[in-house]
Amino acid sequence: MSRRVPDRVSDVFNRIRHATQLKRHSVRMPRTTLTVDVLRVLLNEGYVSGVRVLGEPPRQECEVFLKYNDMDQSVIRTIRRISKPSRRIIVSARQLIPSRGGLGRFILSTNLGVISDAEARKLNVGGEVLGEVF
Template sequence: MTDPIADFLTRVRNAIMANHKVVEIPASNLKKEITKLLYDKGYVLNYKFVEDDKQGIIKIALKYDPKSKTSAIKTLKRVSTPGLRKYTGYKTIPRVLNGLGIAILSTSKGVMTDKEARKEQVGGEVLCFVY
């Protein structure tokens, strides 16, 4: 696998399309940080890190609207790929849906959203857009 972040996003996207309640993803530290951000911003219902003999598993409970049965996540879009990295300074961090969505960045101060990166005045690699 050449792009584990794209695999993470694709597994979540496929689970949403199939209306699954829980999705299991192989763990890594970067994936754990992205999962925590998605939970903090209200895009997923809950998550759990399960340790096994190998690399571990992230179990994510997806969030759906009870009435319309639509997911809280409309779009997960990978921005920076292994073939073409996208870096940005803090002054030019992209706004997602004019501030309604979030951009997840990997910075020197850790993984954070676009709003947090602007506040901390740090740039970095734009990993994905979520809205």
């Protein structure tokens, strides 16, 4: 019997996407190091308004507070997974182009940690493109 390994990044993106479609103000998800790193990038780039860790180890959860504009529309229009377990997308620093002409952000996993494409260009590093948000 094979054991299914969950794709945590897809889980984070799907939970956020579904919560914004339902106009929820917050969403909870299991806390992992990768989850916290991805949420930190979304927080630093202004796509979510806050992140809180709930519970005691080993059953901790992250509560993500979603951000909406004055017309009650989510700041996150689209959030999608690019590199998948079956197909890894790796880019060098020279190959990084701004997402949606600078309106969006790519989230990259680099040797310096999980960072946005803008920070990766500034630090001149490449890595695996986990996803895109705009």
